Amino acid sequence: MAEIHLTGRAASSGLAIGPVTVLTTAVAKRTHVGDPAQETAALKAAIEAATAEIVRLIETVQGEVADILEFQAAMIEDDALAEGAYHAISAGAAADQAWRAALDAEIAGYRTAEDEYFRARAADLVDIRDRVLAHLSGANTVAKIAGGSIVAGEDITPSAFLAADWTRGGAIVLAAGSPSSHVAMLARARGAPMVVGLGPLSWNGRPPALALVDGDAGTVIFDPEPETRRLFESRMAAANAAQAAAEAGRVGPARTAAGRRISVLLNVAAPEDLDGLDPAICDGVGLVRTEFLFEASHGLPDEDTQYAVYRRIIDWAKGRPVTIRTLDAGGDKPIPGLTVDGESNPFLGLRGIRLSLAKPQVFRVQLRALSRAAAHGSLKVMLPMITVPSELDRAAAMLDAECSALRAEGIACARPPLGIMVEVPAAALRADDFESAFYSIGSNDLTQYTMAAARDVGAVADLNDTGDPAVLSLIARTVEAGRRRGVEVSLCGDSAADTRLTTALLATGLTMLSVAPVAVARLKAAIAMVSS
Amino acid sequence: MHDANASRAAGNSLPLMASAILVNRVGLHARPSVKLTQCAKRFAAKIELALTPDGPWTDAKSPVKVMRVKAPQGATLHFRVAGPDGEPALAAMLALVNDGFGEA
Numbered sequence: 001m002a003e004i005h006l007t008g009r010a011a012s013s014g015l016a017i018g019p020v021t022v023l024t025t026a027v028a029k030r031t032h033v034g035d036p037a038q039e040t041a042a043l044k045a046a047i048e049a050a051t052a053e054i055v056r057l058i059e060t061v062q063g064e065v066a067d068i069l070e071f072q073a074a075m076i077e078d079d080a081l082a083e084g085a086y087h088a089i090s091a092g093a094a095a096d097q098a099w100r101a102a103l104d105a106e107i108a109g110y111r112t113a114e115d116e117y118f119r120a121r122a123a124d125l126v127d128i129r130d131r132v133l134a135h136l137s138g139a140n141t142v143a144k145i146a147g148g149s150i151v152a153g154e155d156i157t158p159s160a161f162l163a164a165d166w167t168r169g170g171a172i173v174l175a176a177g178s179p180s181s182h183v184a185m186l187a188r189a190r191g192a193p194m195v196v197g198l199g200p201l202s203w204n205g206r207p208p209a210l211a212l213v214d215g216d217a218g219t220v221i222f223d224p225e226p227e228t229r230r231l232f233e234s235r236m237a238a239a240n241a242a243q244a245a246a247e248a249g250r251v252g253p254a255r256t257a258a259g260r261r262i263s264v265l266l267n268v269a270a271p272e273d274l275d276g277l278d279p280a281i282c283d284g285v286g287l288v289r290t291e292f293l294f295e296a297s298h299g300l301p302d303e304d305t306q307y308a309v310y311r312r313i314i315d316w317a318k319g320r321p322v323t324i325r326t327l328d329a330g331g332d333k334p335i336p337g338l339t340v341d342g343e344s345n346p347f348l349g350l351r352g353i354r355l356s357l358a359k360p361q362v363f364r365v366q367l368r369a370l371s372r373a374a375a376h377g378s379l380k381v382m383l384p385m386i387t388v389p390s391e392l393d394r395a396a397a398m399l400d401a402e403c404s405a406l407r408a409e410g411i412a413c414a415r416p417p418l419g420i421m422v423e424v425p426a427a428a429l430r431a432d433d434f435e436s437a438f439y440s441i442g443s444n445d446l447t448q449y450t451m452a453a454a455r456d457v458g459a460v461a462d463l464n465d466t467g468d469p470a471v472l473s474l475i476a477r478t479v480e481a482g483r484r485r486g487v488e489v490s491l492c493g494d495s496a497a498d499t500r501l502t503t504a505l506l507a508t509g510l511t512m513l514s515v516a517p518v519a520v521a522r523l524k525a526a527i528a529m530v531s532s
Numbered sequence: 533m534h535d536a537n538a539s540r541a542a543g544n545s546l547p548l549m550a551s552a553i554l555v556n557r558v559g560l561h562a563r564p565s566v567k568l569t570q571c572a573k574r575f576a577a578k579i580e581l582a583l584t585p586d587g588p589w590t591d592a593k594s595p596v597k598v599m600r601v602k603a604p605q606g607a608t609l610h611f612r613v614a615g616p617d618g619e620p621a622l623a624a625m626l627a628l629v630n631d632g633f634g635e636a
Contacts, residue, residue, distance in 0.1 A: 067562075067563055068562075070566060071562040071563065071565075071566055071595075074565075074566045074569065074570075074595040075595055075596055075599070078569075078594050078595050078596040078597075080591075080594045080596040080597050081596045106596075109600060113602050114602075114604075115558075115559065115602060115604050117558045117559065117561050118559075118561065118599075118602045121561070121562060121599070124562070180558075182562075333631065333634075334627040334631065336571075336574075336620070336624050336627075341620070341623045341627075342623070
C-alpha cells in the first residue's frame with residue numbers, strides 16, 4: 001500500500017511518530033422512553049450529573065485547562081442551553097433526541113460563525129452534548145486513547161484530549177478542527193503536535209497502522225515507506241537535539257558577550273504561571289502581581305488565603321528571591337467595591353499604594369500575610385505607584401506594626417525588605433531620597449507618565465516608547481541612585497521582554513530584568529548578543 | 533473609565549444606557565463571556581447587552597445567550613440596565629469591557 005501524504009494547518013508544533021487510533025463516534029442507544037414528565041426528569045438528572053463531572057474535573061486542573069472547563073461549566077449550568085430541549089420533550093420528544101436536536105442547532109450556529117474563534121467553540125458544545133447523552137444512556141463518557149498514539153478523527157473534544165496520556169508522545173490529526181480550538185490550546189500546553197483541516201479521512205475502509213506527523217509544517221504521512229520513515233526519524237532526532245540545546249541555554253545564567261552577568265527574573269500574574277516550570281531557568285521572581293487574588297473571588301481574600309498563595313510561590317522558588325507587589329488596583333485595574341468609580345482620570349487618581357494607604361484595613365491583611373510568608377524564604381515586598389518618600393515611610397510603619405502584632409500573638413513571621421516601584425517620574429527624579437531596600441522600575445507606567453501617552457490609544461502609540469531618551473535617562477538615574485545607596489535595581493515592565501531594547505536597557509547600567517516565563521529563553525539569547 | 537455619554541436617569545424608572553468598545557483580542561469569546569455573566573449576576577438589576585443601540589437585547593446574565601451574540605473585537609457593546617443597583621452594575625460592566633476583561 002502506497003504511503004498517503006496529507007496537508008492541513010499546523011495547530012501545535014513538533015514532530016511525532018506512532019500507531020494510529022481512529023476516533024469513532026459511538027452512539028449509545030436508550031431503550032426505554034417515558035412520558036414527558038419522566039423524560040424531563042431524566043434530562044435534568046443527566047445535565048446535573050454532567051455538570052458535577054465537569055466541576056470535579058476543574059478541581060484537578062489549573063490555568064488554561066481550568067478556564068476551558070469553566071467555560072463548559074458556565075454553559076451547561078445556564079438553563080438557556082436546555083430550553084429548546086425541554087420544549088420538545090413537553091411536545092412528546094424523547095429526552096436524548098430533544099437534547100441532541102437542541103444542541104445540534106446550537107452547534108450549527110457556532111459552525112457557521114464568521115469568526116474562526118467562535119467556530120472553534122463548536123467542539124466545546126459537542127463535548128457538552130456528548131457528556132449529557134452519555135449520562136442519559138448510562139454509557140461510559142469518553143473512550144480512552146492509548147498513550148503515544150496518533151489520534152485521527154473528524155474533530156476531538158477537550159474531554160477526550162484530557163482523558164489521554166500525552167507524556168508518552170503522540171499527536172492529533174483532524175479532518176476538521178481549528179488552531180483556535182480549546183484542544184489546540186491544550187495540545188500546545190502539553191507539547192503534543194497537532195494538525196487540523198486535513199480534509200476527509202476515508203482510507204477506503206482500511207485505517208492506516210502508522211503515521212508521521214509534522215506539527216510545524218502541518219503535514220501527515222500515513223503508512224510511510226521504510227525510507228520515508230527513516231528520514232523522518234533522523235529529522236526527529238535532530239529536532240530533539242536542537243530543543244535540548246535551547247532548553248539548556250534557558251537554564252544557564254545570562255551573560256552579555258562581554259561577560260557581564262545579568263539576572264533574569266520572572267513576572268508572575270498567578271501562581272499557575274509557574275506550573276511545570278523549572279526554577280533553574282531564572283534567578284528568582286521579580287514581580288508577583290497580587291491583583292488576581294482580589295478579582296475572581298467573592299469579596300476580599302482573607303489572610304490565610306493570601307498566605308497560602310505567597311507560600312506556594314516562595315516554595316516553588318527553592319530559596320531564590322521572590323518579590324511580591326502589594327495590591328496595584330485602580331487605573332486600568334478596577335476592583336468592584338475597592339477602587340473608586342467615576343474618577344475623571346483613573347491613571348492620575350487613587351491607585352496603587354495611594355489606594356492601599358486609603359484602605360488600611362485591606363492593606364493590613366496583605367502585610368500580615370506577607371510577613372508570615374517571609375518567614376519561609378527570601379521574600380521582598382514592593383509598593384506600586386510610590387510618588388513621595390512619606391508614602392514609603394507610612395507603609396513601612398504599618399509593616400513594622402503588623403510584624404510586632406504577629407510576634408505578640410506568637411505567630412511565625414519575618415519583616416521582609418520593603419522596596420518601591422519606580423513608575424512615577426517624581427520618584428525616579430529623586431530616587432535617592434527614598435529609604436528603599438531596592439528599586440524596581442515599572443517601565444510601562446514610567447513610560448506613559450513621562451511621555452504623557454497612554455498605551456491603549458493607537459493615535460499616540462508611537463509616543464509610548466520606553467526607548468525614548470527621556471525614559472532611558474530616568475531609568476539610568478534610578479540605577480545610579482541604587483548604586484550610590486548600595487541597593488539592587490531591577491526592571492519589570494514589558495520593555496524587559498522587548499529584545500529590541502535589551503542593548504539600550506543594559507547600557508543604563510541595569511543588571512536585573514524581569515520578564516514573563518515564556519520570554520526567558522529569548523531574553524537570554526538577546527543578552528548574549530549585547531557587546532557591553 | 534466611564535462612558536461620557538452614559539445617561540443618568542433620575543430615578544429607577546428609566547433604564548441606564550451606555551456603551552463600550554470591545555478591545556480584547558478575540559472579541560466576546562469564551563472567557564470574557566464567562567467573566568461578563570459572572571459579573572452581571574452579582575447585581576440584582578436587569579442587565580442586557582446589544583450590538584446596536586436599538587437592540588435586539590440579550591440577557592447579560594446568560595453565557596449561552598451572550599455567546600450567541602458572537603461579538604467580534606472592535607464591536608461596540610451597548611448596555612441597558614434597570615434596577616435598584618443599576619448604576620454600580622453599569623459601571624462594573626463598562627469597567628470590565630474597557631479593561632479588555634483583564635486579558636491585555
